[in-house]
Amino acid sequence: MAEPNEIKELYQQLLDAWNNRNARGFAEQFTEDGESIGFDGSQSIGMEEIFSHLNPIFEQHPTAKFVSKVKSVRFLSPDTALLRAIAGMVPPGKSDINPNVxxxxxxxxxxxxxxxxxxxxxxxxxxFHGRPELVEKMTEELRQLLK
Structure with a gap:
């Protein structure tokens, strides 16, 4: 039987690839027909498209690093799992989370x-439109991980 830590490790490998600006490493975490939907709604399908989408971003823009907290891992079947996490981003050259993202x-x-x-x-x-207290609560929860 699969363990939640296996899924958490897969997620961490994805974030590590992002944080290291490694488009190939990010894309390689996906199945051949896997899908990535970005913060802005951009959709990439398949490892090569995911790589082709991210590579110029990493080459041309200093990207913020993710700080995340896994909230749950559920197995939908022995071979399918659902992970839910919250994440914040620390902009390049900064030491605190930008709550806007x-x-x-x-x-x-x-x-x-x-x-x-x-x-x-x-x-x-x-x-959390109209509920700034929820933004602050999430930001504070993530800031605890920076300590």
Whole structure:
């Protein structure tokens, strides 16, 4: 039986690739037909498209680093898992989270031939329109991870 830590490790490898600005490493966490939906709604399908989308971003822009906290891992079947996390971003040259880009991460992982890969990763803005106290609560929860 699969363990939640296997799914958390897959998610951490994805974030490590992002934080290291490694488009190939990011894309390689996905299945051949896996999907990535970015913060701005950009959708990339398949490892090569994910790589082609991210590579110029990493080459041309200093990207912020993710700080995240896994909130849950649920197995939908022995070979399918759902991970939910919250994340914030620390801009280049800064030491604090930018609350304007807090996000919810949703990851669906599948086990194929004994290897966990990402089928879907969605990065949804956590704007909480009209409820600034929720933005602050999430930001504070993530700031605890910076200490």
């Amino acid at each position: 807090n996000t919810h991460h949703t990851l669906v992982a599948v086990n194929t031939d004994g290897k966990w890969r990402i089928q879907l990763f969605q990065n949804t803005p956590a704007q």
